[in-house]
Amino acid sequence: MVYIGIDLGGTNIAVGIVDEKGNILATASTRTMAERPYQDVIKDMAMCALEALKKSGKAVDEVHSIGVGVPGVARAETGVVVFCTNLGWAEVPLREEMQKYINKPVHIDNDATVAGLAESLFGGSAATHSSVFLTLGTGVGGGIVIEGKPWSGYHGIGSEVGHMTLIADGIQCTCGKKGCMERYCSATAIGRMGREAMEKYPDSLIAINCGGNPERVNAKVVFDAAKAGDKAGLQVFHDYVKYLSLGINSIITFFDPQVIVLGGGVSAAGDFLLDAVREAVPKLRLFQALPCAKIELATLGNSAGIIGAAMLGR
Amino acid sequence: MVYIGIDLGGTNIAVGIVDEKGNILATASTRTMAERPYQDVIKDMAMCALEALKKSGKAVDEVHSIGVGVPGVARAETGVVVFCTNLGWAEVPLREEMQKYINKPVHIDNDATVAGLAESLFGGSAATHSSVFLTLGTGVGGGIVIEGKPWSGYHGIGSEVGHMTLIADGIQCTCGKKGCMERYCSATAIGRMGREAMEKYPDSLIAINCGGNPERVNAKVVFDAAKAGDKAGLQVFHDYVKYLSLGINSIITFFDPQVIVLGGGVSAAGDFLLDAVREAVPKLRLFQALPCAKIELATLGNSAGIIGAAMLGR
Numbered sequence: 001m002v003y004i005g006i007d008l009g010g011t012n013i014a015v016g017i018v019d020e021k022g023n024i025l026a027t028a029s030t031r032t033m034a035e036r037p038y039q040d041v042i043k044d045m046a047m048c049a050l051e052a053l054k055k056s057g058k059a060v061d062e063v064h065s066i067g068v069g070v071p072g073v074a075r076a077e078t079g080v081v082v083f084c085t086n087l088g089w090a091e092v093p094l095r096e097e098m099q100k101y102i103n104k105p106v107h108i109d110n111d112a113t114v115a116g117l118a119e120s121l122f123g124g125s126a127a128t129h130s131s132v133f134l135t136l137g138t139g140v141g142g143g144i145v146i147e148g149k150p151w152s153g154y155h156g157i158g159s160e161v162g163h164m165t166l167i168a169d170g171i172q173c174t175c176g177k178k179g180c181m182e183r184y185c186s187a188t189a190i191g192r193m194g195r196e197a198m199e200k201y202p203d204s205l206i207a208i209n210c211g212g213n214p215e216r217v218n219a220k221v222v223f224d225a226a227k228a229g230d231k232a233g234l235q236v237f238h239d240y241v242k243y244l245s246l247g248i249n250s251i252i253t254f255f256d257p258q259v260i261v262l263g264g265g266v267s268a269a270g271d272f273l274l275d276a277v278r279e280a281v282p283k284l285r286l287f288q289a290l291p292c293a294k295i296e297l298a299t300l301g302n303s304a305g306i307i308g309a310a311m312l313g314r
Numbered sequence: 315m316v317y318i319g320i321d322l323g324g325t326n327i328a329v330g331i332v333d334e335k336g337n338i339l340a341t342a343s344t345r346t347m348a349e350r351p352y353q354d355v356i357k358d359m360a361m362c363a364l365e366a367l368k369k370s371g372k373a374v375d376e377v378h379s380i381g382v383g384v385p386g387v388a389r390a391e392t393g394v395v396v397f398c399t400n401l402g403w404a405e406v407p408l409r410e411e412m413q414k415y416i417n418k419p420v421h422i423d424n425d426a427t428v429a430g431l432a433e434s435l436f437g438g439s440a441a442t443h444s445s446v447f448l449t450l451g452t453g454v455g456g457g458i459v460i461e462g463k464p465w466s467g468y469h470g471i472g473s474e475v476g477h478m479t480l481i482a483d484g485i486q487c488t489c490g491k492k493g494c495m496e497r498y499c500s501a502t503a504i505g506r507m508g509r510e511a512m513e514k515y516p517d518s519l520i521a522i523n524c525g526g527n528p529e530r531v532n533a534k535v536v537f538d539a540a541k542a543g544d545k546a547g548l549q550v551f552h553d554y555v556k557y558l559s560l561g562i563n564s565i566i567t568f569f570d571p572q573v574i575v576l577g578g579g580v581s582a583a584g585d586f587l588l589d590a591v592r593e594a595v596p597k598l599r600l601f602q603a604l605p606c607a608k609i610e611l612a613t614l615g616n617s618a619g620i621i622g623a624a625m626l627g628r
Contacts, residue, residue, distance in 0.1 A: 073601060083601055090603070129468050142568070153570020154443050155605050163600050164564040167482050168557065175600050177563075243482065249491075250478040254456070254568065256467020286477050286489050287387060287397055289404070291469050
């Protein structure tokens with residue numbers, strides 16, 4: 001049996017045919033064009049899935065189930081997408097619509113949650129009791145997995161790590177609150193802190209490497225400067241590590257998972273980031289004598305979305 | 315069958331004989347005198363349990379199991395108390411020691427966690443899928459229950475809600491970090507904010523009701539002033555509700571339980587507090603269109619510790 005995994009994004013739809021060991025046998029992708037009626041988007045998802053299936057040499061009879069990771073909130077029991085801000089979707093009957101084209105069980109969950117599921121099955125948190133996956137990108141997403149099962153909470157609105165409060169009355173967030181973790185722990189936050197540092201240190205490597213153009217300051221520019229020992233770069237890096245470690249500490253303090261996995265664009269910094277976070281987090285522990293969550297890097301990259309979606313039906 | 319529930323505190327040991335419906339059939343208590351060797355404390359716990367059992371008219375043969383709620387961290391598999399700061403305990407073989415006197419299965423968990431379990435079985439969060447119990451007292455404790463089972467995390471250090479960060483770089487906490495939720499959401503925090511308000515408003519009801527003595531300012535004095543419409547009292551009350559609601563929001567954003575239960579001394583304010591928190595929390599939701607956790611008051615009071623401990627073996 002094989003599993004169809006669909007990663008539904010605001011820009012692209014990526015589909016993979018996945019075996020039960022998490023290997024992607026074939027892929028296909030198409031543009032989302034989210035401004036269309038949802039029926040058209042879902043039809044294209046199905047066509048894309050059938051194309052990938054054909055490439056894999058498997059038949060529809062050999063498909064166990066279809067899983068979809070969506071950038072929003074889904075209702076598992078009914079297969080309805082409750083809410084996807086950047087697709088403009090609300091109460092979309094994704095399962096029902098998909099089954100018009102491929103009549104198999106359809107499972108739906110949040111995209112960060114399914115990526116966390118993939119990492120917990122085959123990646124950075126493989127074979128663990130419990131894990132929290134963090135996507136450190138434009139925003140900060142989260143995926144909680146308990147004993148191999150994704151946890152999105154009772155109302156399906158959990159694991160939104162990026163909107164836990166880190167500084168009450170802090171920086172204004174897009175969600176309406178102030179001081180959300182996302183405002184201090186995302187790639188966007190590194191860019192902001194980098195621009196502030198550049199203003200303060202106009203001779204810094206950050207300024208040189210982006211030609212003094214604030215628009216070119218991003219997480220990579222800042223971290224590269226830090227790696228080279230640049231004072232401004234290091235200052236932003238240390239602030240970032242401090243905030244991220246405090247956020248991770250809050251997750252440990254509340255939930256105490258076995259492993260925390262760092263993914264998303266910022267995690268491309270690899271050991272440079274990992275080593276610093278691994279040093280900072282244990283110092284924040286409430287019980288200094290006791291062990292706490294290991295921190296690992298995600299290993300599946302962009303494939304996590306497809307693999308995790310596929311595994312929803314496993 | 316009956317269950318022995320033991321609430322081990324820094325000052326007192328309280329024991330109850332509990333039936334499977336959560337009724338306390340008989341109780342007994344004694345002083346902890348924690349400065350003694352742990353063997354003596356545990357012997358007294360056992361003697362106290364036998365005394366309560368006798369009062370209940372039940373025989374040892376009718377005891378299903380013994381449960382103990384401890385003010386610290388326990389290792390469920392081995393029955394060892396890893397850590398109890400205010401008892402001065404570390405690596406205490408509580409199960410083994412207890413079974414010298416009463417040879418029954420012994421289950422141990424954190425005191426706030428077992429109180430949360432009691433509320434989830436018979437109290438404010440009865441018959442729910444998932445709940446988080448908050449004790450708002452001298453500090454802020456937490457108890458997570460998922461599908462009727464207490465969750466203390468993989469390393470047994472979770473549900474320490476009071477030490478989630480609410481304001482990075484905020485007020486110094488006893489744990490070594492700054493800006494922990496406990497510093498803004500405990501009864502202690504209300505006292506501190508009340509004293510600050512009294513200095514600013516020397517004519518306030520807070521000042522009058524405590525005779526201008528800062529040492530007499532506590533949560534009750536401040537909330538009574540707020541209930542009477544006093545400006546200083548209301549200011550502290552509103553700040554407190556804001557911080558508590560932000561803390562609750564972080565729990566909802568991360569974990570999304572079905573219910574959040576407010577217990578501990580501060581929750582004695584009843585509907586005055588509950589109504590304000592119920593109004594504030596939904597406004598902080600990430601997904602305004604979707605439901606989030608209900609907020610309830612604890613109903614079992616101090617009995618929750620005994621009942622929850624007893625139910626650990628159920």
